[in-house]
Amino acid sequence: MTNLPLWLIPLFPLIATILLGTIAVTSSPSKKGPAEGIIGALAVMFPAVSFAVVVVLAYSMPEAGIRETLCNWIDIPMFKADIGFLFDGLSRIMLLFVTGIGTLITLYSVGYMHGDRGFARFFAYINLFLFSMIVLVLSDSLLLTFLGWEGVGLCSYLLIGFWNHDINNCKAANKAFIVNRVGDIGFILGMLCLVTIGGAGILNYDALNQFIQMIVSGNHVDIVVPALSVAGVLFFIGCTGKSAQIPLLTWLPDAMAGPTPVSALIHAATMVTSGVYLLARLGSMFVLLPVVLDIITVVGMLTAFWAAMAGLFQNDIKKVLAYSTISQLGYMFMAAGVCAFDASIFHVFTHAFFKAALFLGAGAVIHALAGEQDMRKMGGMIKKTPVTACVMIFAFLAIIGFPGFAGFWSKDLILEKLYVSGPMGPYFYGVGLLTAVITAIYMGRLIILTFFGEYRGSKESEEHIHEAPAAMLLPMGVLAFGAVFSGYLWADSMGITFFSDTLAPVVGSAQAYNALNHIHGHVNPMVFAGLGTLAAVLGMFIAYKIYGKARVPAAKGSSAPQGFKATWTFFFDSVHKYCGIIPVSVLAWICDVVVDKILQAIQWTLGAIATILGDGAASFQVRKVRLQVAFSIAGVAALVIVVLLTGGIV
């Protein structure tokens, strides 16, 4: 048991943000930026210290977790909230990989962002992101989680639009923020809904769990379920925004406009998984709400399938990975929807490794090709950048669920939980398996187009292809290691259940409650493993057949993300356009052109009438002396009468 206070964890990135932010602002007017060595060292050091603190705390944590209330935040008559932290099994896992992978990717960025004028600014944003993300997973109440929740959204906005001289990047950033805002309003309203049910204190996770326990033990479940369901749906809307699920998924492909390390850190490994984290955190509430759970499962299933299909048609290497992320998030939501919260968090964990490795590998490829992102202009890269290729291939094997690799264990687990979840289980399982085949196809396509065959770019660019510097390769190596071995933390068929044991104190009771109410069938896990392997191999085979020998069509135009003009996103952009943007624009047009003009017309008409009347009165006064005198007398008389009637002059 150590005495390290919890607030140390977010403190270090915060200090780094303030330091680097100050350096960035003060040095910005000068021509030359600050020394990259010092900035890079600062930027990596603080998250690393934070990671060290997390490791120390993770070793010494008692099973019930560590709770710490820092100070009061809001204190008004109807609402009180504290700033407090909660370090338990769930936040431990999240923090370990958030700070760990965060540090690695920061190190990678030092190499990737070399020579960029906004070097210091970039790392200030990255550290601000890490601070927000840590607050998100470490907080002990929904309100503070929301601070991190919007904080990471803000950083995502800042980093997507990092190269802000290009207006398309800014548009993509705006889109990300606004779509997320829609989800965030859901989150806020969800909180208000909970406050109505149980008072302001209920926003605290411990208090919420106690409240749920009280309801369950008192058999009052039926009374609160309608209100809780509303809250659950609202929270889920928040999650769909942050984790890019149907219908709020369109921002993530566009978000690839940001620098690649950002895509790896924010839009693959950490921020987008916060929706899954929230579902697990509120697990005890969600198990009471079968309707909401069904919605979550179906949405997750559709998203997983949909995004996998979309991934087949992308030519931008980062966009393939973006759709793949959405699809994998869909798996996590499916798992959460059948109350397998530990399995969904496990997939978050393994996915963080292999998807970050894939993104960093893609970043190294883009770096080697001086910014080229179109896969049709790549090919044969394995000869020039062997290390990157190896990392990418390991991560590829992990994501398609090749036996022994990380994705195999976690995806298999999810599919198994889906199958035994209830009467609809086999159908969910079928779609999941089909999606796994498609995953193998589009990922196989990515690997084949990038690393095999002949180089399809221009001759002069071919000479410049080089392997990435060590600062970039080291993090990639570590992540590739994770992509291979992180799955062995919970290898059911080998009898290792370390991962689920660490999560059991947090989500165990919720899952046990669910298990009570649903009949489980039992199927030999080896069958699932076999089918999963078959899916991966089949997908790879199809990809090889289609793309291995085929001629790749020459690239037409750019595939760079263009804000609202993104490539085909399976019509969700159109849905947003026709259901969101156009109605609002029409409404705004009506306000501006119709209502406001009418109001102005009334206003000026009144003004004109007053002017005319005034002119008329003036002409009276000048010319007709008698009338004027008569009016004066009448006026004085009226005044006198009024004064007398109201009590006279004292």
Place this chain on the structure above:
Amino acid sequence: MLLHLLVIAPFIAAVLMVATSKEDPKSSSRLAILFGIAFVVMSVMLIAAGNQATNPIEWFRIPGTKGPVYYYLYSHGLGAWMVFLSCALSLVAIITARNTTCKNFRNFVIGIFSLMGAMNGTFLAADAVLFFFFFEAMVIPAAVLIAGFGGKDRTKAAMTFAIYTLVGSAPMMVALWYLLTISDNSLLLSLAVALQSLPEGTQTAILVSFLLAFLVKTPIFPFHGWQAITYAEAPAPLSAILTGAMSKAGVFGFIAWILPIFPLSMSVVNAMMWLGLVTAVYGALMALRANDGKKLLAFSSMSHLGLAVAGVFSLSEAMLPAVLVLLVAHGISAGAQFFLMGIAERMAGTRELDKLGGLASKNPVFSTLFGAAGIMSLAVPGTAGFIGEFTVLLSLWDMGPFPALVMGFSMILSAAYMLRFIQKVIFGKQAREYEEGTRTSGLEGAAIGVMTILLLVFGFHPAFITNSLHLFDEQAVEQMADVNKAEGEETATETMEMDEDETPIQAMSAEELAQLDSTLAANGFSEEERKSLIAQISGVESQLAASDSVDVIQAAADSAVMLADSAKTNVEALNKEASND
């Protein structure tokens, strides 16, 4: 003393400024900044000092009325924070105007100081006539400044502004005069009492004329016709003061004068809440389409103030601190944005969004501030705006999910227009070669930087704002009690008035009495004080026939909570009298 200083000293400062050089903005700005800092310091002291009041000085008598008009200032948390806004924004305005308004800077400062004095008077006046006097007086320096220092359409803007707001408050003047003819004096409590004796129709008419004045001043849809053109044409530092401090006079009026005086029926409350919400959405939609940077900010202000008004009329328990935080947050962030827009206009020579852009690479410090101020106006958690909007949303949720949904919609829209605004002004490539205007000076940058830091501080520790509403300065309360006693011959009528003051609460059930008891306890009343107040109420109850509607009780309970401090004064006075007898 502090109160007198804050109201009168700005006018003296304005006169003193005449002595400085007209041609040389540098020399006159030094004195002006010194004065400005002094006022900010005083306003902070005022907040720290808690509730206090001056001695009422008999000012004059209006023909036809019973009582005199007092020069009587009184500060409570709400007013003190509004005074802080007016002083702080004036200081920053003086700092930025030095670079923006070079010609005849001295006269500009004179106008700013007079405006500040009038605003402080509005927020501190305890006497209705005094309040109205300052409320109208604000318009004059503002209109003169617009006409003298504004943009192309300045004459039209100044005329629209002056006429619209003066006409808007004309009915209030008549209504106030009518109320004065039947009330003992023009203090809040006697007005409330006097109103009770009127037939319902007259009450409604008076209410409408009061509401109209504040609706126009805020402004609330559909009385916003003056706003966009005024804010756009006024010099940017003045726009910042107008939106950051002066527009608050409207919301302040709702809280400090409408709610305590009028027994509001549920339909009026609902109508006002929906007007606020419609304004919020309408302003946001207009901002989406605006192509003039300052007009966009004007509509954004309108949207936020609509939320504030909706919050006021949610009448929940959390309403007062929630709205106060929202107002302070909006005052600072909108003020900062107007200042920055002024700088952008100065640098680029235009405020049309399509002709702006690319300032991020040209002037990164400015752009950092610009982006920060813009994002902080979006109610991102950790900034004061979030505390304000979240708690207002909480109050609205109390009224039902639908109002809360509408507010949520306006929050989404606010992100849409604000991000578009930021993008158009600072990101992308420069639309054309800008003629070099003065860049952000260090002092300017620092002043606006402090404003953004304040937003963060209030965002993490809103208790600075919310606690000022609980503050009880025993001395000030005793002093006020003494004042009431010292009035000698009037004591008799005052006592009667105090009895009558409680009449709205007469029809309270035991349950409601208990509720009142607990609210009083929450406001820091001791055991005996509560007992005596409750006894007082039940005594009155037995004496008088109860005919008031439930709404009256509601409103009275609200006003009781809000004016708990003045109620406390009454209790003190009653106690003292009891002991004297």
